[in-house]
Amino acid sequence: MIDVKLPTLLRGHAGDSPEVQGEGGSLGELLDDLERRYPGLTRGLRDDRGLQRHVNVYVNGEDVRYTGGLDTALGEGDTVSILPAVAGGSR
């Protein structure tokens, strides 16, 4: 199983849990699995080009944009972090 750390924005799809688990040999497969387990969770993360450009995904702290994107290989014990852009700060 692969640990997936969710941002607040997506936790509502997973019963407010900060962390879920999923399976898959690649990031794309993991996202497919997560969508089956938690419908709606991965909506908005992907488009035809791959991962949306305002969403970053890290595998063990490394940005997947530099490790193959959705094809990034995953294995048992990996930790995936999903990070959408947020802008809050002032008002």
Place this chain on the structure above:
Amino acid sequence: MTEARFTEDQVLRYARHIFLPHIGAEGQGKLTDASVLVIGAGGLGSPVAMYLAAAGVGRIGLLDFDRVDLTNLQRQLLHDTDDVGRPKVDSGRDRLLDLNPTIEVTAHDTSLTSENAFEILEPYDVVVDGTDNFPVRYLVNDATQMLGKPLVYGSIYQFEGQASVFLPGRDRPCYRCLFPEPPPPGSVPSCAEAGVLGVLPGIVGSIQATEAIKLITGIGEPLVGRLLLLDALTMEFRTMSLRWDPACPVCGENPSVTELIDYDAFCGLAPGQAPPEAERAPEVAS
């Protein structure tokens, strides 16, 4: 000793820095000589500006166009109940000078735009981003990259925060290397609706103030090429590695953005028109 440059009162005021290895009288002198622009006198800007004022940063600029609202007081410690209705930069300036009358505080009661950004940022050594919306975040990033100034980034949403330091130059990632494009407007629930834990900007802003002081005094390892993520609910702090993107439109090998652009259009908004509050999303109201 450079201590000679400080008055007796200042030596006492800054005693805990002057005695601190790594800072000392030399570091305190660098803080006194430094200037920092704090963009946004709100949730993040409050702790940033107050800690920098207390630390004796010689010149602090506060930029905000907004007025103090009762809903701000849950987290924006620059402002008092009596300040409701006042320009945030006036209220903030008063607070900072109460804290440390030996520094200079410049109030910029305006919005940052592509027309005034260079002029406003130019006189400062370090820029701290405490804004609440994507157009200004991209504007501040691009302007600091083009002016060659360090930018201390912070952002919050409900219970989670992000912080990093963006330096100009090759091999140093900027905000656009992190998020090449903003999310489409309205794609996420609004922040005014989403809410924010009042103390969260205190944590993230304090981290930003720490990074600004490290940049000024040249100590430690600033959050360059690293993105700090914190979750107040689990109280987990994690660090992701950021990479310089050679294809970055601003700091990459062949930049396509070489002057400040229309950031409202870039962020999918009608020019000059702020989106309805309800569609302002991941711009969390802080």
